[in-house]
Amino acid sequence: MSSFSQSTISALSASHISAAGDSELLAQAEILLQQRYRQDIDRPHPRHWTPLASALLSHRSVRAFQPQPVPNDILETAVAAAQSASTSLNLQAWSVVAIENAEQKDKVCIGVADQAWIREAPLYLIWLADLARHQQIATARNIERGQPEPDNLDPVVTAVIDTALAAQNAAVTFESFGLGIVFIGALRLYQSALRTALNLPAHVLPVFGLCVGYPDVNRQTGIKPRLPLSAVLHRETYNAAIQIAAIESYDSKLNEYNREQQRDVPIWSDYSVYRLDRMHEIAGREDYNRAIRQLNLANES
Secondary structure, eight states, X not given: OOOOOHHHHHHHHHHHHOOTTOHHHHHHHHHHHHHHHSSSSSSOOOSOOOHHHHHHHTOOBOOOBOSOOOOHHHHHHHHHHHHTSOOGGGOOOEEXXXXXXXXXXXXXOXXXXXOHHHHHSSEEEEEEEEXXXXXHHHHHTTOOOOOOOTTXXXXXXXXXXXXXXXXHHHHHHHHHTTOEEEEEOGGGGOHHHHHHHHTOOTTXXXXXXXXXXXXXXXXXXXXXXXXXXXXXXXXXXXXXXXXXXXXXHHHHHHHHHXXXXXXXXXXXXXXXXXXXXXXXOXXXXXXXXXHHHHHSTTSOO
16 A cells, blocks of 8 residues: 655645745735735735645635535545644544534524524534543443543643644635635533533533535625734744734724624724633533533543
8 A cells, every 4th residue: 555755745745835936826925915914014924835825824714605515525534634633642532523414403503503604504513522432442441540630621621622623624624625614612602402412422522613515605705804913923932012002903904804894893802802701701601611521531421
């Protein structure tokens, strides 16, 4: 069976690594970076570019889909890409449930996680931080356990990070096939209902959903601006002094984008603090917090 060595992979991509002499690629880079940052100063000015970089910077959340189903081979390829993501200690502490059946989708569209684009998308993936697999191994093989600490957050964070890395790989793969995606974070508030609907064992945590489908070209969206580069890229040490100026600039750019998209939304800086404050409230999140604690193998469900 043939395989690709690291040197072979490098050779296959080498023609795209340096775009210094590729004016077409660099022109594309400038367009995409202008769309992503909406300014010319506090953003990258690349001398090297790749088609993959173009694909990543072209990302936009899609909330309008055609009814055409997602081919099964594309779904499986995306999951293979997810499995190719980095994973801490090779634990592979995640799973994903693919939902295409309308009746099953009814069961997982709950409360604020019942959104029109979830029902419209032909494929809805629910990504799970999954330590149940390791619990099964320990039980089946009668492995002597150590002393798991119920309040230790490390296994929880590890599993959630594994899940996020895997899902992002899948998202990029779907987009490479011309599909659109949008993540759904609100579902994590409904742990008990999801546990029943998905037949989840203990030590499994639904983290987020992912709508997948072919975009409706008659209902397109733009590339949403992001914070200036200096707000997120720190060199050697963290620079807190730059934040307020960068945020004020971003508020202006995002407001401009929202007006173009005919979206009436609050100023980003005010709204983000409001949403973060709401996330810190326990009301409405008791079920979620209980599920997070129960992901730890030291805790029973």
